[in-house]
Structure formats: structure tokens, C-alpha cells
Amino acid sequence: MKIKVNNHILLIFGAFIMIIPFLWMVSTSLKSYGEAMQVPPTILPQEWKMSNYSSVFESVNFLKYYLNTIIVTLSRTLAQLFLCSLAAFAFARLRFPGKNIIFIAILSVLMVPPQVILIPNYAILTQLGWIDTFYALIVPGMFSAFGVFLLRQFFMGIPKELDEAATMDGCSLFGIYWKIILPNSTPALMALGIFTILASWNDFLWPLVMTNSADMRVLSVGIAAFQGQYATDYPLLMAGAVMSTIPMLIMFIFLQKHLITGIALQGVRR
Known part of the structure; x- marks a missing residue:
């Protein structure tokens, strides 16, 4: 005691x-x-x-930053849930040549710091003409090696007998993925969704490098605009930071149960 x-x-x-x-x-x-x-x-x-909070909207286009951040975050999250779950389903359920080698190659991406590939990615996006567009902010974040690994481990714990029963009933591979695997993987999908939302909402370096105009700024970059060269208006800076933090606090308060459940179940999956 x-x-x-x-x-x-x-x-x-x-x-x-x-x-x-x-x-x-x-x-x-x-x-x-x-x-x-x-x-x-x-x-x-x-x-x-309390006027500091209204001054934030008067000093910069804070609503635009909020809207840009929501668009980028939702797009990345939905894309990762779909693409990562498809890849995880292939690695967990299908047999094809070089499966383990490809999976190891995907996992090796986790060992490469994002700063190392920042300049090559910038050069590629410049050639595509995507700099200072939503394409640059969303497309590179639509896939995650961590998401594939997380979902694959969960999918492997779902009994394969369910797949066999669905196949006998005439279900296709995509039908098994859509009607069997996904409905039984809600905790893992919720955990990945929360991780993706947090990472995208707080992302700073990538939007800072890939955007030039004020209209394409996200919250993390927009708040940094309050920092002056010689003096910083800290009350406005902190007011903007508080307003940008509130959505993540609300999300964690209501979804922490799903996050903890999704992470805990990974420890019992083989």
C-alpha cells in the first residue's frame, strides 16, 4: 500500500x-x-x-492559418489510414516475391532523419512545381513507414480463419480488407489516426521550407511570425500558441481511451 x-x-x-x-x-x-x-x-x-486573443486575429490572418492546418491534417490522416492499411494488409495477408525485403526496406526509412532528405525532397518538389502549394504540404505525408508497421502487426493478430470463411462466401481480397480486416482493427486505426494528427498539426520544419507566401502558412509557421528580430510580443505569441493547442487537448481528452487501447493491444499481437 x-x-x-x-x-x-x-x-x-x-x-x-x-x-x-x-x-x-x-x-x-x-x-x-x-x-x-x-x-x-x-x-x-x-x-x-483578454484582448490579446482578439489582437492575434488582427495582427495576422490567423483563421487562414487554422484552415490551412485543418486541410493539411485531415488530408494526411485520411490518406495514411487508407494507404498504410492497404500496404499493411498486403504484408500481413498476401504472399509475393520479396515481401520481407520490401518490408525491411520500408522500415529502414524510420532510421533516416527527415532533415537528411529535406534538400533532395525540396529539389524534387521544385521540379514538379509544387512549392508553396497544398501538394507539397500533403502528398509527401500521405504515407508512413511507422503506420505500415503498426497496422501490419495488428492485422497479423486477426485470425486468418475469418479470411478463409469470407473467401468461401465469394468475398474478394479487397472485400476481405474492407469488410473483415478494417472493422476488426478500429483500435489500431484510431491510434494511427491520433499519431498522424498530432504529427501533422505540430509539423513546423516541412511547412516552413515548402511554403513562401502568407496564404499557405500553417499554424506552426504562422505563430512563428510573431517572433521579431529585435523584440518579440510574447503575450500575442502565447495567445496564438494557446489557441493552436486547444484542438489537440480536446482531441486527447476525448480519444485518449482509444489511443491507450490501440497501443496496449500492440503488445499482445505477434
Whole structure:
């Protein structure tokens, strides 16, 4: 009993340490510029300036950044769920020459840092004429080696007897994938969807390099526009950061059960 109490105290302390940056961000977003730059800093604002949030929309085209981010995030997520599940179904259920070699080659992509292939990708997209378009923001993120691996491991745990029964009933390969595999893989699909949404929503380096105009900016790049060369308006910067964080917090609050279930089930799949 004592050990459990100590563990809970340790976890509560760790959670408090992790939430301090977020609380400081909210507090700073409600301060005036002078108070935000005050030394020593104040924990709570002396004068609560809710106008900082409206000033964000007046300073930059924040709604446009939000819309661009939603379009990119939804497009990447839906494409990954479909394409990665198709590839995972092939590796988990089909037999074809070089299957293991191709799968290892796909997994090897996980060992390559994205920064290494950034310049070659930029050169390719420049030749395609996709720079500063949604094509550059969406198409390269439509497939994920991690997604293929995650779903393949889950698909392999689904009994093959279901496939055989469906085949005897005249079901095609795509029918097995669509009517048998996907309905039984909801936890894994939810986990991949959440991971993809988080990665796409928080992506900064790729949109920064691949876009030039303000109309194509996403939230992560748009918020960085508040950082000046000599001075930064931290209350506006933090207000924009809070508004960009809220959708992810809401998603995690309502979908954390599916995320934990999807990850936990991976540990019992062969």
C-alpha cells in the first residue's frame, strides 16, 4: 500500500512538472507586453488582458492559418489510414516475391532523419512545381513507414480463419480488407489516426521550407511570425500558441481511451 502511495505521489509531481510550461503559456497570454518582460516575472497577470486573443486575429490572418492546418491534417490522416492499411494488409495477408525485403526496406526509412532528405525532397518538389502549394504540404505525408508497421502487426493478430470463411462466401481480397480486416482493427486505426494528427498539426520544419507566401502558412509557421528580430510580443505569441493547442487537448481528452487501447493491444499481437 505504501509503495502505491509513493508511486502516485511521484506521478502527481511529474505531472505537475510537465504542466508548468502550459500554465505559464496561458498566464503570459493574459499579460501586457510590459508585464511579460518584467524582471522578476509575475506568476499571475496583474491586469488580465483578454484582448490579446482578439489582437492575434488582427495582427495576422490567423483563421487562414487554422484552415490551412485543418486541410493539411485531415488530408494526411485520411490518406495514411487508407494507404498504410492497404500496404499493411498486403504484408500481413498476401504472399509475393520479396515481401520481407520490401518490408525491411520500408522500415529502414524510420532510421533516416527527415532533415537528411529535406534538400533532395525540396529539389524534387521544385521540379514538379509544387512549392508553396497544398501538394507539397500533403502528398509527401500521405504515407508512413511507422503506420505500415503498426497496422501490419495488428492485422497479423486477426485470425486468418475469418479470411478463409469470407473467401468461401465469394468475398474478394479487397472485400476481405474492407469488410473483415478494417472493422476488426478500429483500435489500431484510431491510434494511427491520433499519431498522424498530432504529427501533422505540430509539423513546423516541412511547412516552413515548402511554403513562401502568407496564404499557405500553417499554424506552426504562422505563430512563428510573431517572433521579431529585435523584440518579440510574447503575450500575442502565447495567445496564438494557446489557441493552436486547444484542438489537440480536446482531441486527447476525448480519444485518449482509444489511443491507450490501440497501443496496449500492440503488445499482445505477434
